[in-house]
Amino acid sequence: MEGMTIGQVSRQTGVGIETLRFYERESLIPAPPRNRSGYRMYQPEAVARIAFIRHAKALGFSLADIRELLFLRVDAAASCLEIKEIALARIADIEVRLSALTRMREALQDLAGTCRAGRSAGECQLLDSLLAGNFVDAESLSLDRIEEQ
Amino acid sequence: MEGMTIGQVSRQTGVGIETLRFYERESLIPAPPRNRSGYRMYQPEAVARIAFIRHAKALGFSLADIRELLFLRVDAAASCLEIKEIALARIADIEVRLSALTRMREALQDLAGTCRAGRSAGECQLLDSLLAGNFVDAESLSLDRIEEQ
DNA sequence: TATAAGGCTGTACCTTGGTACAGGGTCAAG
DNA sequence: CTTGACCCTGTACCAAGGTACAGCCTTATA
Numbered sequence: 001m002e003g004m005t006i007g008q009v010s011r012q013t014g015v016g017i018e019t020l021r022f023y024e025r026e027s028l029i030p031a032p033p034r035n036r037s038g039y040r041m042y043q044p045e046a047v048a049r050i051a052f053i054r055h056a057k058a059l060g061f062s063l064a065d066i067r068e069l070l071f072l073r074v075d076a077a078a079s080c081l082e083i084k085e086i087a088l089a090r091i092a093d094i095e096v097r098l099s100a101l102t103r104m105r106e107a108l109q110d111l112a113g114t115c116r117a118g119r120s121a122g123e124c125q126l127l128d129s130l131l132a133g134n135f136v137d138a139e140s141l142s143l144d145r146i147e148e149q
Numbered sequence: 150m151e152g153m154t155i156g157q158v159s160r161q162t163g164v165g166i167e168t169l170r171f172y173e174r175e176s177l178i179p180a181p182p183r184n185r186s187g188y189r190m191y192q193p194e195a196v197a198r199i200a201f202i203r204h205a206k207a208l209g210f211s212l213a214d215i216r217e218l219l220f221l222r223v224d225a226a227a228s229c230l231e232i233k234e235i236a237l238a239r240i241a242d243i244e245v246r247l248s249a250l251t252r253m254r255e256a257l258q259d260l261a262g263t264c265r266a267g268r269s270a271g272e273c274q275l276l277d278s279l280l281a282g283n284f285v286d287a288e289s290l291s292l293d294r295i296e297e298q
Numbered sequence: 299t300a301t302a303a304g305g306c307t308g309t310a311c312c313t314t315g316g317t318a319c320a321g322g323g324t325c326a327a328g
Numbered sequence: 329c330t331t332g333a334c335c336c337t338g339t340a341c342c343a344a345g346g347t348a349c350a351g352c353c354t355t356a357t358a
Contacts, residue, residue: 007304009314018347028343037239037354039305048280055282059260060253065347068281072270080273084264087257087275094254098247105243108236111208115233119222124229126236130218131197133204156334166335167317175315186324188335212315 003032003041013050019051028053060090107135123135152181152190162199177202177216209239237247256284 010017014068029049032040049070056066065086072078072086114125121127129135159166172178178198181189198219205215214235221227221235263274270276278284 005305016347019345021306022346033196034260037305038307039176040356047218051282052276052279055279057283058253059257059279060250069276072278073273075270078268078270078287080268080270080275081266083273084261085157087261089177089262091254091257091261094257098250098254101243101247101250105240105247107208108240108243111203112233112236112240115229115236117228117230119229121224121227121232123230124222126199126229127218127222130201130204131206133200135204135208165317168315170336171316186335187337188324206315283331 003043004047006040006042009042009047011052013054014049015054023050023063024039026063026067028063028070040132060094065090109136153196155189155191158191158196158199162196162203164203165197172202172212175212175216177212177219181198196249209243214239259284 004012004132006017006020009015010020015023020029024031029046032042037041052070053063053066056064061069069083069086072083111126111129114129116125119124155166158164159169164172167179173180178195181195181276184190190276201219202212202215205218206212210218218232218235221232259274260278263278265274283285
């Protein structure tokens with residue numbers, strides 16, 4: 001039986017051996033055929049599928065999203081539109097995170113500006129602001145709040 | 150012995166009871182005195198400290214960062230400058246995340262634009278792009294890459 | 299033929315920031 | 329005196345995405 005061993009696939013794709021077995025357990029890649037010793041023998045399609053996973057991960061898709069995309073691909077009834085919807089949902093998600101991070105950066109920049117050389121930590125305005133919480137707009141947009149929804 | 154019970158502190162700060170005990174285990178708040186039944190009796194400083202933690206968390210500080218800030222605050226030798234450095238490191242971190250997310254959004258928007266109504270999932274350009282990985286600039290800036298550094 | 303490199307399964311462990319009990323003791327009201 | 333609301337400790341568990349062994353088998357190379 002021909003094909004690549006798990007080590008060869010790992011080197012070719014840059015995905016660790018343990019991770020490949022993990023993806024198989026998680027149904028992200030189908031169980032490959034085995035040779036007579038029980039070794040996994042991967043076909044070229046498996047390598048393409050692993051590339052797909054790597055690329056989707058790089059775009060911020062979760063493994064659950066990726067599993068969904070892979071099943072849609074095989075499902076002849078699924079349409080391009082359903083896939084676009086998943087992508088648009090991810091874009092919306094990214095935009096929420098972008099605005100939260102932007103607010104956080106602004107609040108932090110303001111606070112960092114209040115630090116004065118020569119002052120002790122006990123006199124630090126930044127720490128005082130954290131106690132007082134006078135940066136409420138940043139807090140109302142924190143990632144935690146968003147993730148709770 | 151006077152002070153507030155853990156339930157009163159929880160209601161006043163909006164931080165759950167289990168979370169307060171968790172913060173105590175993690176050395177984010179000092180162990181409060183106990184009454185003769187072993188109940189935690191919190192003093193007003195504890196409430197202020199919990200507010201500090203809540204505000205710092207809202208700005209994206211990890212609990213480890215917060216612990217560091219709290220220790221610096223007590224340490225008379227610590228300077229405002231050291232605190233500013235922690236804040237600047239967090240700002241730099243946020244900026245890296247912002248640019249990675251921006252690239253991801255752009256790559257996803259491009260891909261979503263290739264989806265055409267009426268096509269089946271098998272013909273979807275977005276999925277094909279994920280297989281081919283022809284959006285390399287997004288990948289080279291993925292969050293995973295950054296977190297590995 | 300010895301030995302290293304690589305493969306197998308199964309299970310446990312890691313991070314972060316909590317959350318959920320179980321099985322008890324305590325306190326205030328009726 | 330009982331009931332319900334609190335509080336205590338200790339332990340286990342959750343998501344996500346892996347990582348690390350232990351203990352064993354197979355394959356390639358010198």
